[in-house]
Amino acid sequence: MLSGLIQILLFQSLGEVISKLLLPSLPGPVIGLALLLCWLIIRKEINPSLALVGDALSQYLGLLFVPAAVGVVLFLPQLKENFVSIVCALIGSVMLTIAGSALVLKAFGHWKKLND
Amino acid sequence: MIEQNSITEIWVYLSGSPLVALFITLVAYQIGLTAYQRTKRNPLANPVAIAVILVATFTHLIDMPYDKYFQGAQFIHFLLGSATVALAIPIYRGVGSLKNRAIPLLTALLTGGAIAIASGVGIATLLGADKNIIGALYSKSVTAPIAMGIADRIGTSPTLTAIFAVCTGILGAILAPTILNLLRIKPWWQRGFPIGVAAHGIGASSAFSISAEAGTYASLAMGLHGILGSIAIPFIYKLFN
Numbered sequence: 623m624l625s626g627l628i629q630i631l632l633f634q635s636l637g638e639v640i641s642k643l644l645l646p647s648l649p650g651p652v653i654g655l656a657l658l659l660c661w662l663i664i665r666k667e668i669n670p671s672l673a674l675v676g677d678a679l680s681q682y683l684g685l686l687f688v689p690a691a692v693g694v695v696l697f698l699p700q701l702k703e704n705f706v707s708i709v710c711a712l713i714g715s716v717m718l719t720i721a722g723s724a725l726v727l728k729a730f731g732h733w734k735k736l737n738d
Numbered sequence: 739m740i741e742q743n744s745i746t747e748i749w750v751y752l753s754g755s756p757l758v759a760l761f762i763t764l765v766a767y768q769i770g771l772t773a774y775q776r777t778k779r780n781p782l783a784n785p786v787a788i789a790v791i792l793v794a795t796f797t798h799l800i801d802m803p804y805d806k807y808f809q810g811a812q813f814i815h816f817l818l819g820s821a822t823v824a825l826a827i828p829i830y831r832g833v834g835s836l837k838n839r840a841i842p843l844l845t846a847l848l849t850g851g852a853i854a855i856a857s858g859v860g861i862a863t864l865l866g867a868d869k870n871i872i873g874a875l876y877s878k879s880v881t882a883p884i885a886m887g888i889a890d891r892i893g894t895s896p897t898l899t900a901i902f903a904v905c906t907g908i909l910g911a912i913l914a915p916t917i918l919n920l921l922r923i924k925p926w927w928q929r930g931f932p933i934g935v936a937a938h939g940i941g942a943s944s945a946f947s948i949s950a951e952a953g954t955y956a957s958l959a960m961g962l963h964g965i966l967g968s969i970a971i972p973f974i975y976k977l978f979n
Contacts, residue, residue: 627820634823649887651822652968658826668827676827679820683939684786685767686818687882689759689811691790691904692797693897695804700868707865711875712902715858716910719879719936720917723850723959727928728921730842 626675633658753802759810766792779947781911784940786904822883825961832958835927843931843955847962850935854879855974874898876975878906880967881938881960888968892975903938910937911944926951934959 637654645653662668668676679686694701701708752758769792770785777783797807808815836843858875873894877885882903889899914933923929930952933941938960946953 630820630823633826634819637823647891647972648968649822649884649891651819651887652884652965654819654823655826655829656965658823659829662826662830663833668830673827676824679817679824680828682767683821683883684770684784685763685789686814686821687886687900687904688763688767688786688789688793689808689815690818690886690897691786691900692793692807692811693804694790694901695794695798697895697898697901700871704862704867704871707862707867708871708902710865711858711862711867712878712905713909713913714861715854715875716879716906716936717913717917718857719850719854720910720914720932721921722853723846723932723935724918724921724923724928726846726849727842727931728923730845731925731928 623671623674626669626671626673629669629672630654630658630675630679633661753800753806756810756813758802759807760813762793762796763789763811763814766790766796779944781908781940781944784904784908787908790901790904818883818886822887822964825881825883825964828957829961829965832954832961835954835958839927843959844962846931847935847959847966850932850959851879851963851966851970854936855971859978870895871898873975873979874902877967877971878902879936879938879963880971881964882907884964884968888971892972894975904940907937907940910941914941914944927955930955931959935963938963 633654634651635654636657637652638650640653641648641650766789767785770783770788773783773788774780774785793807797804855876858878859872862872862875873892874889876892876894877888877899880888880903882900885899885903886896889896910933914929914937918929918932923932926949930942930945930949933945933952934956937944939957942953942956942960945956
C-alpha cells in the first residue's frame with residue numbers, strides 16, 4: 623500500500639513541477655493524472671498496491687471536497703440573491719448537455735447502420 | 739464551578755486542534771454515505787450534500803468560523819490533489835472501451851463540453867447573475883476535484899465551483915433517465931457516456947447502479963472531460979473575460 627501512495631505522490635510532484643515550470647495554465651494534479659495514465663498505458667497493467675490506494679481515494683472522493691464545499695456558508699447571501707438564475711442555469715445546462723452528447727452518439731449509430 | 743471550568747478548558751484545547759474539524763467532517767460524511775446506501779443510491783441523498791449541510795449547521799451551532807474549521811479540515815482537503823492523480827486508474831480501465839468507438843465518443847465529449855459551458859454561462863448571463871457566480875459555472879460539469887483546480891487557475895471561486903459541480907451531478911443523475919428515454923437512446927454505452935459528460939462522478943455512480951456498462955462509459959466520460967476541461971476551460975474563460 624505504501625508503494626502505491628509513493629507512486630501517486632511521485633506523479634503528483636512531477637505534475638506540480640511541470641505545472642510551475644512549463645504549463646502554468648494546467649493544474650499540477652491534472653498533469654500528474656496524464657503522466658500516470660501514460661505510464662499505465664505503457665506498462666499495460668496496474669500494480670496491486672497502486673490499485674489499492676487509487677481505489678480507496680476514488681471511493682471517498684466525495685469526502686475530500688467537503689472542507690472546501692462547506693465554504694458555501696460564506697456565499698449564502700449571494701446565492702440567495704442569484705437563486706433563480708443559478709437554478710435555471712444548472713438545470714437547463716445539464717439537460718442540454720446530456721441531450722446534446724446523447725444525440726451525437728445516436729447520430730453516429732445511424733450513420734454506421736447506413737454504411738454497413 | 740471548578741468542573742465547568744475544566745470542561746471549558748478541554749473544549750478550548752480541543753477546538754484549537756484539528757481534531758474537531760476532522761472528526762465532524764468524517765462523521766458527517768459517514769452519515770451521508772449511510773443515507774445514500776439506505777435509499778438505494780438515491781441521487782437526492784447525495785453524501786457530499788448531506789455532509790456539507792451537517793458540517794455547516796454544526797460549525798454554526800458551536801460558533802466555529804469557517805476559516806478555523808478549514809484550518810483543521812485541510813488535511814482532508816490536501817488529499818484532493820492525490821485523488822485527482824488517482825483518477826488515471828478508472829480512466830485507464832475505461833480506455834479499452836474507447837478503442838472501436840473513439841470517434842463518436844470524443845465527438846460527443848467535445849459537443850457536450852461545449853454545450854455545458856455555453857448553456858450554463860449563457861443562461862446565467864441572460865438572467866443577470868453576478869460575475870463571480872457566472873465564473874464558477876464554467877467548470878461545473880467537470881468532476882469537482884479537477885473543477886476546483888481549474889477554478890483556482892482562472893481565478894474564480896473553488897468553493898462555488900465545487901457547489902455547482904455537486905448540484906450539477908445530482909441534477910444530472912435525477913434528470914438523465916427521463917431525457918435519455920425521451921430521445922429513445924437504448925444501448926447502455928450510449929446512455930452512460932452522456933451522463934458522465936454532463937454529471938461527472940455523481941452521474942457515473944448512479945449509472946453504475948443501473949448497469950455496469952453504462953457506469954464504465956460514464957466514468958470514462960468523466961475522466962476525459964476532466965482532462966479536456968483543464969486544457970480548454972482556461973482559454974475559453976480568457977476569451978470571454
